[in-house]
Amino acid sequence: MSRYDYDLIILGGGIAGFSAAGMAAGLGKKVLLVEKGRLGGNCSLRTCIPTKALIRAGEAFGNLEAASEFGLECQLSSIDTSLVNKYVRRVIEEVGAIDNPESFKQMGIDIEFGAPSFVDRHRIKLGSRIISGNKFIIATGSSPARLNVEGAAETPYFTTENIFGEDKLPASIIILGGGPAGIEYATAYCMLGLKVTVVELAETILAREDREMTKLVADRMRQNGVALLTGWQTVRLYRSGKEVSAEIKNASGETRVLTAEALLMTIGRVPNIEGLSLDKAGVAVTPRGIKTDLGMRTTADNIYAAGDVVGPFQTGAVAEYQALIAANNALIPLIKKRADYRTILWITYTSPPLAHVGLTEEEARKRYGDKVKIYHYEYSRMRRARVDRQDFGVAKFITDAGGKPLGIHILGLHAEEMAHEAELLRVYRKPLHTLHFVNHAYPTYSEAIFKRMGDISYLDRMAANPIIRLGLELMPGFVNNLEKLKKKL
Ligand SMILES: Cc1cc2nc3c(=O)[nH]c(=O)nc-3n(C[C@H](O)[C@H](O)[C@H](O)COP(=O)(O)OP(=O)(O)OC[C@H]3O[C@@H](n4cnc5c(N)ncnc54)[C@H](O)[C@@H]3O)c2cc1C
Numbered sequence: 186m187s188r189y190d191y192d193l194i195i196l197g198g199g200i201a202g203f204s205a206a207g208m209a210a211g212l213g214k215k216v217l218l219v220e221k222g223r224l225g226g227n228c229s230l231r232t233c234i235p236t237k238a239l240i241r242a243g244e245a246f247g248n249l250e251a252a253s254e255f256g257l258e259c260q261l262s263s264i265d266t267s268l269v270n271k272y273v274r275r276v277i278e279e280v281g282a283i284d285n286p287e288s289f290k291q292m293g294i295d296i297e298f299g300a301p302s303f304v305d306r307h308r309i310k311l312g313s314r315i316i317s318g319n320k321f322i323i324a325t326g327s328s329p330a331r332l333n334v335e336g337a338a339e340t341p342y343f344t345t346e347n348i349f350g351e352d353k354l355p356a357s358i359i360i361l362g363g364g365p366a367g368i369e370y371a372t373a374y375c376m377l378g379l380k381v382t383v384v385e386l387a388e389t390i391l392a393r394e395d396r397e398m399t400k401l402v403a404d405r406m407r408q409n410g411v412a413l414l415t416g417w418q419t420v421r422l423y424r425s426g427k428e429v430s431a432e433i434k435n436a437s438g439e440t441r442v443l444t445a446e447a448l449l450m451t452i453g454r455v456p457n458i459e460g461l462s463l464d465k466a467g468v469a470v471t472p473r474g475i476k477t478d479l480g481m482r483t484t485a486d487n488i489y490a491a492g493d494v495v496g497p498f499q500t501g502a503v504a505e506y507q508a509l510i511a512a513n514n515a516l517i518p519l520i521k522k523r524a525d526y527r528t529i530l531w532i533t534y535t536s537p538p539l540a541h542v543g544l545t546e547e548e549a550r551k552r553y554g555d556k557v558k559i560y561h562y563e564y565s566r567m568r569r570a571r572v573d574r575q576d577f578g579v580a581k582f583i584t585d586a587g588g589k590p591l592g593i594h595i596l597g598l599h600a601e602e603m604a605h606e607a608e609l610l611r612v613y614r615k616p617l618h619t620l621h622f623v624n625h626a627y628p629t630y631s632e633a634i635f636k637r638m639g640d641i642s643y644l645d646r647m648a649a650n651p652i653i654r655l656g657l658e659l660m661p662g663f664v665n666n667l668e669k670l671k672k673k674l
Pocket residue numbers: 196197198199200201202219220221222223224225226227228229231232233234236299300301324325326327345365366369457459460461491492493494499500501502503504534
């Protein structure tokens with residue numbers, strides 16, 4: 186009989202907690218999941234799912250507006266958005282229902298609700314009870330960071346915690362923070378007809394993206410009417426009658442006052458560690474979150490951590506990845522897994538979406554100098570995109586000298602799905618021309634990008650190989666026609 190009540194205790198019932206609990210239950214372990222609030226975490230209840238629902242609502246309106254592109258004439262004089270948040274809340278409820286406590290119990294996972302705190306590295310206090318565990322995974326996630334400037338405490342503003350609680354959308358909104366969160370909200374609200382202003386402290390929005398892609402996103406957003414202000418610091422917030430105002434200042438000392446019906450703060454996240462008494466368990470923290478090694482083990486050797494509470498990449502996909510590594514290492518000591526952050530991808534759900542796979546051009550040039558090759562494939566060249574009237578976009582391929590992808594960035598319709606084929610190529614270190622002989626359905630976006638890029642990189646490879654080149658030169662016109670052919674593909 187075990188010395189402990191549980192083999193594994195997981196703190197936090199978000200995407201990281203669920204993934205770890207599922208794996209532990211699958212391994213036949215006695216597992217307890219403790220959740221402070223409602224099961225589902227930010228991803229289902231406040232961030233990933235609701236923002237995608239909001240963007241979908243915006244795109245639905247965009248599709249109506251674009252009907253004439255398809256020869257359909259209809260009159261659209263106004264848009265009533267008063268039921269949009271209700272739709273988003275319905276989606277949250279539907280997705281939340283999938284994560285009900287009963288379904289976890291059926292998997293053999295015990296669930297407890299409450300705010301746990303460590304007593305020592307094998308015991309937590311939950312209400313008046315003490316519960317012991319052999320291993321622990323802390324997956325308590327993150328909360329929105331809040332700006333501490335003059336007037337902030339007295340000024341009403343939204344964060345991801347409460348933005349969908351309102352019944353009506355405002356007519357105008359100021360969004361503080363031009364990271365992925367701010368840009369996704371700005372995209373959706375702009376499509377829904379709101380007057381949107383984004384204030385970003387840094388000189389660029391979406392600082393982790395390839396610069397060329399960031400510029401394309403920013404230009405497109407500006408064309409669509411979003412006021413994007415980069416390099417501006419917010420110095421004061423205050424109420425202006427029924428509206429809110431933000432006083433902002435730039436590096437040259439210029440000041441401006443922005444006023445809107447609502448203000449949303451998306452300036453980053455802080456790890457949820459309050460009340461856990463981590464010091465009693467010997468778990469160290471840094472300003473970014475809980476300190477772990479690449480095996481997701483904290484400074485206490487039986488305690489692991491995963492997800493937003495750890496970082497350095499705060500996405501649902503990384504939370505799940507880290508949680509599986511943590512559960513594996515906690516429960517199967519003979520097979521050690523380590524996180525490799527080079528193999529993660531993410532999507533920023535602008536419209537169209539932006540997929541990020543591997544290195545940016547700036548990072549690739551820093552590491553590999555001028556040896557990198559850059560290929561672009563414009564959506565305007567795709568037959569499928571033309572059919573769909575979706576020909577804005579570009580796929581950018583950054584490869585090493587042998588054509589192996591270092592980074593792939595796709596801005597365009599279905600980029601979020603195509604990113605996975607890109608990631609497979611990169612992770613398995615296959616050159617782009619591998620795809621030259623892989624069948625892709627036609628007409629699809631995937632065919633257009635991957636097959637054609639495979640063809641182009643294949644031709645490049647042919648031309649670069651002196652022996653093949655010699656042979657080809659005997660074929661009249663081949664090499665001369667190469668550039669023409671590449672343009673045509
Ligand atoms: C606007 C926005 C949009 C996003 N969209 C995407 C997206 O499209 N795709 C994507 O991959 N990522 C997206 N993310 C990131 C994603 O939300 C997070 O990375 C993900 O939710 C992290 O999961 P987690 O399980 O680590 O933490 P969380 O989802 O925060 O879950 C932690 C859970 O722990 C509970 N908890 C907190 N404290 C305690 C405690 N003391 N004891 C017990 N339980 C506790 C919480 O109540 C919560 O249920 C988005 C983020 C934002 C801000």
